[in-house]
Amino acid sequence: MPNNKKKISRRKFLVRGGLGTVGVVAIGSYIFRNPIRRQILGMANSMDMAYMGDTGNPMLWFEITKENSILLHSPKVEMGQGTFTSLAQMAADELEVPMHLIQVVHATTATGNIDGMSTGGSTSVSGLWQPLREMAATLREMLTLEAAKKLALQPKDLVLDKGTITGGNKTLTYAQIAEGVSEWDVPETPTLKSLKDYKYIGKPIPRVDLGAKVFGDPIFGMDATMPNMLYGTVVRPTKIGAIFEGADISQAEKMPGVVKIVQEPDFVGVVATSLTAAENAKNNISVTWKTPNNLNTEDIVAMMTVGNGKSTIIQKEGSALDEEEEEVVSLEFRSPIGAHAQIEPNGVLASVEGTRATIKIATQVIGLTRKEVAERLELDEENVNVIPTYLGGGFGRRLHTPHAIQAAVMSKAVGQPVKYFFTRQEEFQHDMFRPPTHHILKGKLNNEGLLEGLEHHFVSGDVGNNSAMIPSLLPTVLGADIGAIRGGFIQYTKIPNLRSTYWHVTLPFATSWWRSLGLLANTFAMESFIDAMAVKAGKNPVDFRLAQIEDDAAGKRLKAVIQAASDKANYQDDIKEGRAMGFAASVDAGTPCAQVAEISIENGAIKVHKVTCAMDPGVAVNPDQVRAQCEGAIIMGLSAAMHEQMYVEDGTLKPTIYGPYQMALMKHAPKEIDIVLLQGRDTPGAVGEPPLGPIGAAIANAVFRLSGKRLQEMPLKLV
Amino acid sequence: MTISLNVNGISQTVEITDGNTPLLWVIRDLLDLKGTKFGCGKAACGACTLHIDGEAVRSCSYPVKLAKGKTITTIEGLGNEENPHPVQQAWMEEIVPQCGYCQPGFMMATAALLDKIPEPTDADIDRNIINVCRCGTYYRMRKAIHKAAELSKSIETVKSENDA
Ligand code: FES
Ligand code: FES
Numbered sequence: 105m106p107n108n109k110k111k112i113s114r115r116k117f118l119v120r121g122g123l124g125t126v127g128v129v130a131i132g133s134y135i136f137r138n139p140i141r142r143q144i145l146g147m148a149n150s151m152d153m154a155y156m157g158d159t160g161n162p163m164l165w166f167e168i169t170k171e172n173s174i175l176l177h178s179p180k181v182e183m184g185q186g187t188f189t190s191l192a193q194m195a196a197d198e199l200e201v202p203m204h205l206i207q208v209v210h211a212t213t214a215t216g217n218i219d220g221m222s223t224g225g226s227t228s229v230s231g232l233w234q235p236l237r238e239m240a241a242t243l244r245e246m247l248t249l250e251a252a253k254k255l256a257l258q259p260k261d262l263v264l265d266k267g268t269i270t271g272g273n274k275t276l277t278y279a280q281i282a283e284g285v286s287e288w289d290v291p292e293t294p295t296l297k298s299l300k301d302y303k304y305i306g307k308p309i310p311r312v313d314l315g316a317k318v319f320g321d322p323i324f325g326m327d328a329t330m331p332n333m334l335y336g337t338v339v340r341p342t343k344i345g346a347i348f349e350g351a352d353i354s355q356a357e358k359m360p361g362v363v364k365i366v367q368e369p370d371f372v373g374v375v376a377t378s379l380t381a382a383e384n385a386k387n388n389i390s391v392t393w394k395t396p397n398n399l400n401t402e403d404i405v406a407m408m409t410v411g412n413g414k415s416t417i418i419q420k421e422g423s424a425l426d427e428e429e430e431e432v433v434s435l436e437f438r439s440p441i442g443a444h445a446q447i448e449p450n451g452v453l454a455s456v457e458g459t460r461a462t463i464k465i466a467t468q469v470i471g472l473t474r475k476e477v478a479e480r481l482e483l484d485e486e487n488v489n490v491i492p493t494y495l496g497g498g499f500g501r502r503l504h505t506p507h508a509i510q511a512a513v514m515s516k517a518v519g520q521p522v523k524y525f526f527t528r529q530e531e532f533q534h535d536m537f538r539p540p541t542h543h544i545l546k547g548k549l550n551n552e553g554l555l556e557g558l559e560h561h562f563v564s565g566d567v568g569n570n571s572a573m574i575p576s577l578l579p580t581v582l583g584a585d586i587g588a589i590r591g592g593f594i595q596y597t598k599i600p601n602l603r604s605t606y607w608h609v610t611l612p613f614a615t616s617w618w619r620s621l622g623l624l625a626n627t628f629a630m631e632s633f634i635d636a637m638a639v640k641a642g643k644n645p646v647d648f649r650l651a652q653i654e655d656d657a658a659g660k661r662l663k664a665v666i667q668a669a670s671d672k673a674n675y676q677d678d679i680k681e682g683r684a685m686g687f688a689a690s691v692d693a694g695t696p697c698a699q700v701a702e703i704s705i706e707n708g709a710i711k712v713h714k715v716t717c718a719m720d721p722g723v724a725v726n727p728d729q730v731r732a733q734c735e736g737a738i739i740m741g742l743s744a745a746m747h748e749q750m751y752v753e754d755g756t757l758k759p760t761i762y763g764p765y766q767m768a769l770m771k772h773a774p775k776e777i778d779i780v781l782l783q784g785r786d787t788p789g790a791v792g793e794p795p796l797g798p799i800g801a802a803i804a805n806a807v808f809r810l811s812g813k814r815l816q817e818m819p820l821k822l823v
Numbered sequence: 824m825t826i827s828l829n830v831n832g833i834s835q836t837v838e839i840t841d842g843n844t845p846l847l848w849v850i851r852d853l854l855d856l857k858g859t860k861f862g863c864g865k866a867a868c869g870a871c872t873l874h875i876d877g878e879a880v881r882s883c884s885y886p887v888k889l890a891k892g893k894t895i896t897t898i899e900g901l902g903n904e905e906n907p908h909p910v911q912q913a914w915m916e917e918i919v920p921q922c923g924y925c926q927p928g929f930m931m932a933t934a935a936l937l938d939k940i941p942e943p944t945d946a947d948i949d950r951n952i953i954n955v956c957r958c959g960t961y962y963r964m965r966k967a968i969h970k971a972a973e974l975s976k977s978i979e980t981v982k983s984e985n986d987a
Contacts, residue, residue: 184922184958310918317923318911320858320898324924327857360840379852380844446957447862447870448924496860496924497957528863728918732963736921739959762867762955771949773961 158235162243164216165236166195172267172279174201177211179218180228181468182313183498184736185792186729187228189312191236193304193725197297198240201267201278203304208312210492213474213485222469224503224617227693229725230788238293245291251281299723299786308728313494323494325466326525328453334363336514336524337382338373338507339391340534343755344613346393348372356385365389366517371510375518383527397612398755404441404611408540410561413609419593422601425546425557432557433640434546435633439625439818441750441757442538442618443531443765448496451525454511456481461488461512462521466495468502480509481516499740500617504536529760537750537757538618539565539588539611543629553641554651557601560630564588564606564622565615587616591623591797594630595691596652597659613757620793623692624741624800628818631688631801636814644677645687645805646670661784662696665689665718668780673700673716679810683713686806690797693790695721699738701774701802703810708822710807712742714776715799722789724781730791731779737795738777743768745800745818766819828890830854831900842888846880847871849887850897858898858927862955869954872928873897879935898927901934909978910934913971921958928954933968942972 158164158179167175176195182188188208196203211217244264251269252259254276262271267278299306316323339351351372353365361381366373372389376382425432453464454477461483467473470490478485495502507524515522526534543562550556567587585608594602638648649666653659666689669675675685682704689698702714717734724730747766750757759765804815813822827836830850837853845864850856850873859882862870866884873882874896902908907915910930920926929952936943936951943951948968956964 184920186921310915311920313923314915314918314920315904317920317926318907318914318930319903320856320927322857324857324860326861329855378844379848380841444957445955446922446924447860447868447955448922449861495922497922499957525861528865528867732918732921732960735962736959739961740957743959761865762863767955767957768959768961769955770952770961770965773959773965775945775962775965777962 158217162239162246165239166243168278168282170279172277173205173207174199174267174278176206176208177215177217178208179211180232181210181223181466181470181492181495181498182208183223183468183495183502185228185733186311186726187223189309189729190229190725191232192312193307193309194233194236195240197302197304198237199244200264203309203312205267206312211470212489212491213470214489218471222472222503223498224468224500227790230722230790233725233788237296241294241296242291245294246288247278247281249289249291250285251276254281305725306723306727309726311729324448324496325451325453325464325493326448326496328464328493328523330453330455330464330521333453333521333523334375334377334518335379335382336373336375336511336522337386338371338510338524339386339389340530341391341393341395342533343393343395344399344752344757345396345755347396349392349394351389351391353389355388359385359388361385364518366514368513373510373514373524375514375522395755399612399752400754401751404540404752405438407609407611408542408563408565410542410544410563410607412563413607415605415607417603417605418589419602419604421599422557424603425548425559425601427546429548432546432548433637434544435636435814435816437543437545437629437632437816439541439628440748441540441752442744442748443535443750444497444499444501444618445531445748445762445765445767446497446499446501449526449528449531450502450505450507451523452505452508452511453521453523454508454515455521456512456516457519459483459487461515462491463488463508463512464491464493465505465508466493466502467505467508468495468498468500469505473505473508476506477508477512481512499619500621501536503617528762532750532760532765533757536614536616538744539567539615541622541625541629543626545629545633547633547637549637549641553643554648555596555599555637558594558596558599559603559605560592560594560626561603561605562592562607562626562629563609564625565609565611567615567617567621587621589626590621591626591630591690591692595662595689596634596649597654597656598652619740620692620737620796623690623793623797624744625818627688627690627797628745628800628804631690631798632804632814632816635687635801635805635808639808646675649687649689658691658694658696661720661782662689662691664782664784665696665698665720668718668782669698669700669716672718672778672780673702673714675700677809684806684810686802686804686809688798688801688805690794692794692797695719695790695794697794697797699795699798699802701799701806703803703806705807705810705822710746710803710820710822712746712772712774712803714778715742715774715802716778716780717795718780718782719795720782720784721791721794722783722785722787724783724791725788727781730781733791734779734795735777737793738799739768739773741796741799742772742774742803745803746820747772749819824888826887826891828892829894830856831896837887839887843886845883846885846887846890846895847882850882850895856897856899860924860927862925862928867955868925868928869932870925870928872931872954874931874935877935877938879932896931898931901930908934909974910937910967910971912974913967916970917963917967919960919963919967921960925954925956925958926960929956929964933971936968937972937975941975943968
């Protein structure tokens, strides 16, 4: 309702359940008691462990071609986030060459520099910021030393310009300098240029992969081919937890185009001369599955309730709130199972010949894909070459690539290359889902209308636990799932009494990393609650937030984005011409972001017209692509917050196709997105995920201002 | 069966055992044109959109036998680096693609829309451009669609001036 000054009684807050019925007993062990856990948590949270590849050998990173262009072998994959462009900018600046001379390609496991950390967690640019520029500068100095030798001059007498080095009256290209050199003088790591001297870093350079993507070049995993390639497919169950017990292949074997039915202890696959033949044969295999359960959504919701599983206190300040106290208010929130739904299905092309294997694949975990194939086929890892392709979307889905193993097994069985990819139904039913969550927020205001205590109790399925992306030790040491707790910390550090408690439940189906991990759901819950408390306090939600953030370095940056978003959107509580605004902010992997959503309600449905976003990623290596990530994250977050939901019916995950799995389309995307970038530190930080945080809460808070309804469940619906 | 079709201005003949094979796989696997994408196989995402006799069609759900004698344009035939289609030009100017996988389908759908409605309103765009983009590039796409309309118009003007 427009008049927000009205006090809301406690009763009104307890819309669904509330603490009386749920009963939170926060008895978890406290993470910060142990100094090692504290340190690891700090690392995990700031994503400082962003890169684990080579930092010493420029030859692993760069190759100079005869035509004098420079190949940059990227240890990170390009999945849309624009990394290749930023990396090219960094390399060009330190190498003293124009952008068009840099060509970025994926490093294969054979060509070298493989990042043990995978591609994910919004770390590609920030993680390579130091090592890549250092390697580029080192190569530049190596070329200078070599040119000095060739020209019989001192390095200081040489001038570097656009991929050439000139001294005396002679000019040599980098290619000419490098030609025939087998031993290089390698200097100490040179001092890097200062930010203001960069020509490309900090500029909105067009994406380097723009042409390939606009003219339809065959750059994706799905586009990979090899001579004599066959098509493979694997029979997959439709029920959760189904265990393969055996298959009758007598019909399928005889079908046209079938080359071989591959039977393994854990799967049965078909290899055929065409995709259609493989699919037809697959549909004629009858498999016996042991299906352990017939779960429904209600069962999952019951499991996913605060108080179930094991708990860990991840944040603790002052004392806990006393539930019996009249002034303590609470609200519950839920988020559903989410699918990745990336448009390029998971797929792979595998060729196994004798003791060697070649794997072309869209993967976020190059090294792990290689290791898993090598292990299953009992090959030496050095003999398995993984060639990464561009990814038709990653979002965390491609951190798991068991399909590479299956394709390699099938290829070995038929002695020819085998291409295998998921159907869309398989994508939806065998996704590594974003786990559903449940949150209970509790708060108490003091006499000045500020929070005296705030608690966040939340439960999530696995995200980082059992995951490939982080060292397996990490979750164990930590006791908390570093993916699930992303965004789960309370950022209002001035509040004297704080608790954030994470409850861990493993679901009967696979859940894992989904762009921004816990951030979307955690921020939805916490920032909706903060909004509710601001309303209760009769305060403007922007001022309410600003007043409760400490003035330390991180706090200042958070305050700055909150202020900037509010100013830029001209945030107001009042409804104007049927439109209302909602405010939310979050910090993810060290990047603060605040958003204002402007909405109306049309024919009973929420319509988002405009989103204003202020973010401080530190140095924006490519500001245009940082903006693109903000726009994309806002739309993907809006899609997840307003439309998307998987459900479970009789042991089966549904829906299995776009459409029924509702996603934001053109008509749902805001027509205006206004982005303000701040630079609160002099290195690049996380970009791809942080702007996904605030959007759900910003929309829900706007809905409250317009309708008086506090939406507590994603997807946000008015009826 | 033997099927003759014209793809990007070139007459092609393909031998196929199953006439119900989706046109998409004939284009991708037999003719080796990989720009037309597979996303769902059920006409639900639009990644496989191409033109058949000038109409935008989701080729994953179009049996190849129906394409007999028809004229097909794929993203590779829409334009190229030297001579980009206004839609491709606009897409580059607005730096639309992220992962890029959905983009050919969107560009083909847009090119067909502009043929019918040269200056689409936002409502026309909302009604007609119903493909799925997971990276969420809709915001830039809308700008690019309006820009493509402008670019096409100026090309038309130059053409008619030349003709006059
Ligand atoms: S692949 Fe044809 S519509 Fe999705
Ligand atoms: S650009 Fe990635 S799905 Fe559209």
